[in-house]
Amino acid sequence: MSQGFEREERIQFSHEGCELDTLAVRAGQHRTGEGEHGDAIFTTSSFVFSSAREAAARFNGDEEGNIYSRFTNPTVRAFEKRIASLEGGERAVATSSGMAAILSLGLALMQAGDHVVCSRSVFGSTVSLFDRYFSRAGIQTTFVDPTDLTAWKAAIRPETKLLFLETPSNPLAELTDISAVADIAHAQGALLVVDNCFLTPALQRPLSLGADIVMHSATKYLDGQGRCVGGVLVGRDKEMEDVFGFIRTGGSCMSPFNAWVFLKGLETLPLRMRAQSDSALSLAQWLKQQPGIEKVYYSGLHDHPQHELACRQQSAFGGVLSFEVAGDKEAAWRFIDATEVVSITGNLGDVKTTITHPDTTTHGRMTADEKAKAGIKPNLIRLSVGLESLDDLKTDLQRGLSAL
Ligand SMILES: *Cc1c(COP(=O)(O)O)cnc(C)c1O
Secondary structure: OOOOOOOHHHOOOOOOOOOOHHHHHOOOOOOOOOEEEEEEEOOOOOOOOOEEEEHHHHHHOOOOOOOOOOOOOOOHHHHHHHHHHHOOOOOEEEOOOOOHHHHHHHHHHHHOOOOOEEEEEOOHHHHHHHHHHHHHHHOEEEEEOOOOHHHHHHHOOOEEEEEEEEEEOOOOOOOOOOHHHHHHHHHHOOOOEOOOOOOOHHHHHHHHHOOOEEEEEOOOOOOOOOOOOEEHHHOOOOOOHHHHHHHHHHHHOHHHHHHHHHHHHHHHHHHHHHHHHHHHHHHEEEEEEOOOEEEEEOOOOOOOOOOOHHHHHHOOOOOOOEEEEEEOOOHHHHHHOOOOEEEEOOOOOOOOOOEEOOOOOOOOOOOOHHHHHOOOOOEEEEEEEOOOOOOHHHHHHHHHHHOO
């Protein structure tokens, strides 16, 4: 930053060209003019106008400015600007949840007759949304093995509009080559959407790898402390304007309070992601050597089948790992129940470590056949590593191992 900024310029400075850690604490901040250093929360449903003429100009779009918090709110906009800057996109649009982001995206950019190619290893509700609900609107989805580029290519149809993936996948850490799938999408004139929940822009920036749109459940690492539900999409102005148009009408908007919490979350995102990812790598390596552990799934391990791809498109490996214990469901449950420090919950991305039995919780609604295809075994346990001391976490997992 050069010296000599006038005060106004200094307040409005865009931080363009700054690095991720700086953008996380600085980008997009809205200043009211009262001199506050923190971020103001605009808890207002509507905004007032200085005259009937101004009201008319705002409503018909002749004049920029706030109207109603379903579509314009300064706190929500500050969050959108900050995450857009972190992901390297032109614009972001915030939504009431991660699922609302996918719903809004689908309804804004597609119509009856269109087709989607989706990784079969995406979040369970994402599968249901495409399979059960978008199909009712005449939008068909083909699910493919996310690691198989030939399968992605073969699934493309003339009416394919969207390709959707999540990498690394949950809970088995399968990776998809974002650049390669972006090429497949673009050869067809379709858009690639990447759910970047698991790594966040701190560790992976899909837009820089060729993806067109990034989607987040802000509920996970963007918040990072398990407080609020929210979502966001980041991409080019063109598509984001269409999504914004849908949200303005459809009402799947983010609340200003949640936007404020997510703004605070983003400030520590790079720090948290590095720390949680470092601990997860240590635990994955440690678990691999413990008797009673049959297999560890984590893209940071050298024997992960896509470790080379992980090193290429990620700057670290993330905070989530999973492992199979010797035995069956009962053994997995004994392991989980013997832990004392970690939380037994289905959530992830929190500073508190969480432990989950996917077979009977997050993936419990799948049929036996679907589970077999997806590789969800009864002895599988997922760990979302938080910020507790690594030694305490090892001691806790040792309690689990002793109970096997
Ligand atoms: C949680 C999650 C979602 C859904 O987000 P909500 O905020 O719960 O609606 C989508 N994708 C992934 C990878 C998730 O973990």
